[in-house]
Amino acid sequence: MRRYEVIVIGSGLAGLTCAWELVRRRHRVLVLERESVIGGRTSSWEENGMLVESGFHRMIGYYRALPRLLESVGVSPNDIFYWEREIDILKDRQTQATFGIAPVYAPLRFLRGLAANNDLIGPMGKLSLLPFFIRGLYDSLVRPHELDRLSVLDYARQCGVSSEAVTWLVKPLTTGIFFLPIERFSAYVFFGLMRPAVPRFYRMQIGAFLGGMTEVMMRPIAEAIERHGGEVQTGVCADQLLVEHGRVSGVIVRGEPIRAKETVVATSLGAAKRLLAPHFSSRPSFASLFALPTMPAVTVQLEMDQPSRPHDRTTFAPETVLSSFAEQSRTTFRHVPGRLSIIIGDPERWIKASGEAILSQVYADASTIGLPLSGHVRQSRVISHPEDFHSLAPGYDHLRPGQQTDVPGLTLAGDYTRQPYFATMEGAVLSGQRAAAIVARRFDGG
Ligand SMILES: Cc1cc2nc3c(=O)[nH]c(=O)nc-3n(C[C@H](O)[C@H](O)[C@H](O)COP(=O)(O)OP(=O)(O)OC[C@H]3O[C@@H](n4cnc5c(N)ncnc54)[C@H](O)[C@@H]3O)c2cc1C
Structure with a gap:
């Protein structure tokens, strides 16, 4: 029977970050990934002659943990990202707007975007956004729970945002980023995501990957883990958690136990629920996780x-x-x-x-x-x-669980767990770092 100090279930950014932090602290770590490629929602692979990816991703210039992670495994962000300083908004064949998004890296383009594009949003429409952003950022700090009861659309209407500004600027920043329609997108999530950008506005630009995400980002992290003695196995699904005497002591793969002192469930929310439900669905401390849609x-x-x-x-x-x-x-x-x-x-x-x-x-x-x-x-x-x-709809943010659990041997990681960057690459990295710190403390007897 194989034995490890830590098993990490899932090779997305959360799982690989967690594993990387632990192997650097000299723990013996096994990462299990059910798919044949590593990376989870940040993966790319070949499928019948076509290179595909989990979906196009942008690294936002104000992220901090993700670039540091990359540098720590020897990848320079400037080598794997092409930096965009403008975005396009298309209305129809004739009407298209280009907005600058990098006030410091490309100030002229930023100012030109604000001054121009009046056929899409007139000056009054643009001005109507000012109280919306100022009040929203303030409310996300001082009354987050109330803000999480409102949709972005309701909040924009309360703040008097013009309908053209809602359609052509606020909608792209909601549906365009997290898919949900603006009338179902939590105002708290919207402003919460923006908040970390405020003190780091000077870093604002967006990075497009120069290559498939598995190839340029995830594989170098996995290779660094392996160089430090960790193992990353693909095509291996953790079918169940191994729970003995109230403690998680590893996983079961194809009927065989793999034991470890600590197990980190670093899957997405749906997969985490499936792994946890057989053992913990009636445990009060997991009630909010199971209630989170x-x-x-x-x-x-x-x-x-x-x-x-x-x-x-x-x-x-x-x-x-x-x-x-x-x-x-x-x-x-x-x-x-x-x-x-x-x-x-x-x-x-x-x-x-x-x-x-x-x-x-x-x-x-x-x-x-x-x-x-x-x-x-x-x-x-x-x-x-x-x-x-x-779900990033109103009313759910308070249900997101922390990484620490009250089950011995079990820690959670993943973008749905509590950290300030919601469901983003940065959030996944932070969750992995927090999970690793919890596991490391347990080994240190803390
Ligand atoms: C289309 C799309 C666009 C996005 N755009 C952006 C963007 O522009 N910017 C941004 O910052 N973020 C973006 N994101 C969000 C970002 O991808 C995620 O927040 C982040 O990658 C989540 O990482 P994770 O490790 O928490 O989860 P995942 O990446 O989902 O990793 C979980 C892993 O666990 C594995 N797994 C599950 N169950 C098991 C099991 N039983 N045994 C073994 N392995 C298992 C899965 O196969 C998966 O590899 C986007 C996501 C998508 C889907």
Whole structure:
């Protein structure tokens, strides 16, 4: 029988961060990943001749833990990210706006974006956003629970934001980022995500991956873990937790126990519930975790014979199903002439739809905003995440569990666990660091 000090279930950013922090402290760690590639929601792989990814991702310039993690494993963020300083918002074939997002790195483009684009949002519309952002950031600090009872749309209306500003700026920042429609997106999550940006506004820019995420980010982390004596096994599903005398003492894989002093469940929320439910569903300390609902995500990826846009740039089309998208043939997937990655808005509506139905809506909406897809798509994939996210709708944030549990031998990690960056790469990294600190303290007898 194999024995380890720590088993980490899941090789997403949370699991690999946790494992990395523990192997650096000289613990013997085994990471188990049920899929054949590492990375979870930040993964990329080849599928019948097409390189696909879990969904297009952006590293936000104000993240701190993720770049430090990368540097600690020998990866320079500037080598794996292409920095974008503008975003596009598309209304129809004729109307398109470009906004600067990097007030310090590209101040002129930032100011030009604010002053121009008046055919999309007039000056009064832009001004109407000011009290919304100031009040929202303040409320997220002083009355977070009240704010978490409101949707972004309700809050924007309370603050008198013009309807054009709601549609063309607030919607992209809600549905375009976390898929949920603005009327179901928690105002607390919206401003909470923005809060860490305020003291670090000077870092603002967004990083597009220069290569598949498994290849350029996750594999180097896994290799660093292995260089420090850890093991990362793919294609191995932890079927159950091994619970003996009220203590988690490892996992069961294909009927065989693998034992460890400490086990970290670093899966997404849906998978965590499945692992924990047989043992802890009636334990009061897990009640909020089981009450926290999941929400889906759906992405569409198209390989084409030409680029769909003149730049590889994060783009939003808030009145279409293409809530956010990016051409990637000059950045992430440089081996093909055209490569579009799309995040589908309102995924709860689409998660059960057939791939054909989703693609046909994408093609119809793409033509309204002038994306030249017709006749140019070589291959397509619909990649769905049915229950990977915790719900970011109002009323649920207080249910997110901490990483520490009251079960001996069991710690949680994952973007749904409590940390200030919600369901982001930065949040996953922070959760992994916190889980590692808890486990390390237990070994130290703390
Ligand atoms: C389409 C999309 C776009 C996104 N865009 C952004 C973005 O632009 N910026 C940003 O910061 N974040 C973004 N995110 C969010 C970000 O990807 C996640 O917050 C983060 O990657 C979550 O990491 P995690 O380790 O918590 O979970 P996951 O990455 O989900 O990792 C969990 C792992 O556990 C494995 N697992 C589950 N059950 C078992 C089991 N029983 N045994 C073994 N292994 C198991 C899974 O296979 C998975 O690999 C996006 C996510 C998606 C899906």
